[in-house]
Amino acid sequence: MHIVVCIKQVPDSAQIRVHPVTNTIMRQGVPTIINPYDLFALEEALRLKERFGATVTVLTMGPPTAADSLRKALTFGADRAVLLTDRYFAGSDTLATSFALSMALRKIAADFGAPEIIFTGKQTIDGDTAQVGPGIAKRLDYNQLTYVSRIVETDLDAGTIRVERRAEGGIQVLQTRLPVLVTMLEATNEMRRGSIENALIAARAPVVTWNATDVGIEDLTKCGLRGSPTIVKKVFAPTARTEKAVIVDADGSADAKAQALVEAIFARAPTVEHELNEQAAHHYV
């Protein structure tokens, strides 16, 4: 069994700072991490590895420094790391990204065996689109299972997989045929700690590095900015509201402040007070 986990190296977004004057992102010194949502996918893959003796390949597309995240994944127990990197990929939107990754996945299938399962996280914390997973599935004609909260059963002999999927208002239990692309929901498992043994292996492990030509991309206009149907025309900071908050100024105790705030709230939102009274009347009649 072969499993591929697609991960992304992202800035630790809690620490992103915007330059107050130029409104540009201050990238210097911002630490990078494996997209946290991808760790649930990686952990699920490692559990299947333990169960079925699968081989786990981690794949990322990004700058050469993204190899750091791949090595991190190896310390958790992944077997092989593939980095797809090329200046022609710069500025890719989700459609161009899913194209490049699907080409890398075709080469992974050719060189190392076709994966029965491709995992991704449900989305990234920097782009938040959740579009690349479905894009890869469509391009490779894999069955698509998104927002999976639990893998109930994987039957390699029958070539089927059964999962629970988070849907609106409930959980869908779905069964489909392998191969599949699964996007894992967050908080569905707990990431293991990397072992020292694996860390030592990872430090020396080669990261397979491919560029656009290596994965068989002949038409470079399908890559990067040129291969992206979406165009970002403007990046800007939101304008402040013209009126700022009315500050409730009350001296003294917390009680006095709370009292003043309640009065200010209900003066501003009288219908809310009215409705609360109505609800209370219903409750206590």
Add this chain to the structure above:
Amino acid sequence: MAEEKKPAPPAAGGRANTKKELPEHFKAYKHVWVAVEIEHGQVHPVSYELLGEGRKLADKRGVELAAVVMGDDRASLEDAAVACFEYGADCVYLAQDPALAHYRNETATRVLTDIVNTYKPEILLLGATNLGRDLAGSVATTLLTGLTADCTELAIDEEGSLAATRPTFGGSLLCTIFTLNFRPQMATVRPRVLAMPEREAGRTGRIVEFAPGLVEDDIVTKVLDFIADRDSDKAQLPYADIVVAGGLGLGSAENFQLIRELAGVLGAEYGGSRPLVQKGWITSDRQIGQTGKTIRPKLYIAAGISGAIQHRVGVEGADVIVAINTDPNAPIFEFAHLGIVADAVTLLPALSQAFARRLRVNRLAS
């Protein structure tokens, strides 16, 4: 994954075509569409919110607004069509097939793609729900067109293109994205980002039947079961009238109890900012903000939340925003309506008591 575009194109790969030069075969694409989300016979309210916005876009373009409804049950599809007309649609594409009984990516992608290829809309909008995001990504990839996720604002620019604005860089900035030379221009919007339009009773339109021609035996994914959530299990944040939320200013997970107490007094839903989910103080279904739930309550009380942009875009639709923060320079005071400079941990218990007292006095007086 790599969905963020840099504002300036890199030297490598050549400059993208940022001018509008729509190829001839896309010029027949006309009209604004909303793919309506129906599960278990119920239309998700986000579909009506999109129809309200779609109506404005269609009027600006001087074109029709259409809704696509897909399902198996005739009665609920017709009910949905009536509702779509009353919320602003001129036309409903109705696809009825036993294989569309439950949402499946495989069937929905095929049918929606077929209808798009047949009737050629220039704009296609979906809700940014699990269903909508699952479907939109597949349809956009099949059609090889642009898709902008989780928009906070939609507009038509002077050239007649869809201008889709969304937060970027983890919610630190906003960006406006266009799909100039491909059709349809696709976008998703989260529930409650757009206002619910007025329903105009008796407004009608025309129904176009579309025969999906699905064969169940050819569909490999099967829905074995649906386990409905118990109401009490799930936070109902997006459609709550009053919401109370806490942030890191609470100082500890234990202090989050103060938020729950105030919510209890007000019969409100409660939630928190993104760092609280990361710290494990609250579950992710209670996260408020761009990457969590967008809310539009009549009253929103934010205690110890600084007000990062990604939080702001999730709460801006609230009628009245009240901020409690020790830092008078916190960004939340830039978009709150009412504010008080105070420590949430000491103020919240007093606030719960003051509300309880006020409501008790009202009750005795009435």
